[in-house]
Amino acid sequence: MYRSPPTMKRLLQHDPELKQVFQMSSMQLQTLLAIPKQRADAFYKHLQQASPEQTYKHLHAQRIQPLTLFDEHYPLLLKTIYDPPYVLYTKGDVHLLATKMLAIVGARKPTSYAHAALRMCIPMLAKHQVTIVSGLARGVDRFAHELSLEYGTGTVAVVGSGFQHVYPPEHVSLFRTLAKKHLVVSEYPPMVSPQKWHFPMRNRIISGLALGVLLIEARERSGSLITADQALEQGREVMAIPGPITSRESVGTNHLIQQGAHLVRQAEDIFFACPQLSNE
Structure with a gap:
């Protein structure tokens, strides 16, 4: 049975609005998320590639609407399961x-x-x-x-x-x-x-x-x-x-x-x- 990894939970506990994460260094990410250096470096690189606004515009251009677990349109029944996805990409x-x-x-x-x-x-x-x-x-x-x-x-x-x-x-x-x-x-x-x-x-x-x-x-x-x-x-x-x-x-x-x-x-x-x- 699949269980969501704890990294996102740790990140949200530390930064609920996901604003600080874009200013963190690779070393800070590694320490906060308790992940290997290679993964932290890859995550840091990914965060620097595009801003959330740029990412959203790119998805919108493809007619893809992302729904986060905190959106009002996120399906209510899905929220009740043990490990709901944090993001649903919908088309x-x-x-x-x-x-x-x-x-x-x-x-x-x-x-x-x-x-x-x-x-x-x-x-x-x-x-x-x-x-x-x-x-x-x-x-x-x-x-x-x-x-x-x-x-x-x-x-x-x-x-x-x-x-x-x-x-x-x-x-x-x-x-x-x-x-x-x-x-x-x-x-x-x-x-x-x-x-x-x-x-x-x-x-x-x-x-x-x-x-x-x-x-x-x-x-x-x-x-x-x-x-x-x-x-x-x-x-x-x-x-x-x-x-x-x-x-x-x-x-x-x-x-x-x-x-x-x-x-x-x-x-x-x-x-x-x-x-x-x-x-x-």
Whole structure:
């Protein structure tokens, strides 16, 4: 389970408005943050490259709106998790962050069953104006975003890299559509390329934004199960669509149900498990 590094907490305790940090020397940064000299030197160099005003103008030119943990528009549910990101980089309609959200995650290589299950659930979710959160990954994530677009409900993609490095690369067109008409979110600055360890960190934001998490097809060691664990830790409702006992893609979801996750047989079961999502 990812935990935020303590360096930002130390910095904010010493300099809550982040004004003094730009006048600190590399040695002062090293002492204050308790980090190696090489990291302190790199941090100092980065701070001297551009002022906050220049950085904000650069982001604005790319139509990127940063939200800090202290901004009024920062999503309230995300603030309640153990380690909320200090900064969210957003591109698109930030008002979606104030809507009721359901996270949908699942297999990267799903069967046709997963697509059919989503097509059964999303029209009802759209009827209740539920925003669908997912991770822009291959498979179930992509299905969730595309069907949200098809049925006219909001969708938010939480990505594991900066906006200049869309991953997977074949989802560039979908990324652009979501960034224009819906919303893409990342805790990484635009120039940061994807790293393997970013994605478990990203998953805590997917579950943290939502009232509940729905899993559709997951293998025994699926990354989606990490999202389910994080959701439980965050106090979110966890739901799963059962699958054939002969399918490897259903081992994880069936096990979740066995452990107490809400079983979803039809769209109405989602609202039974998580009544806050309903308009009624």
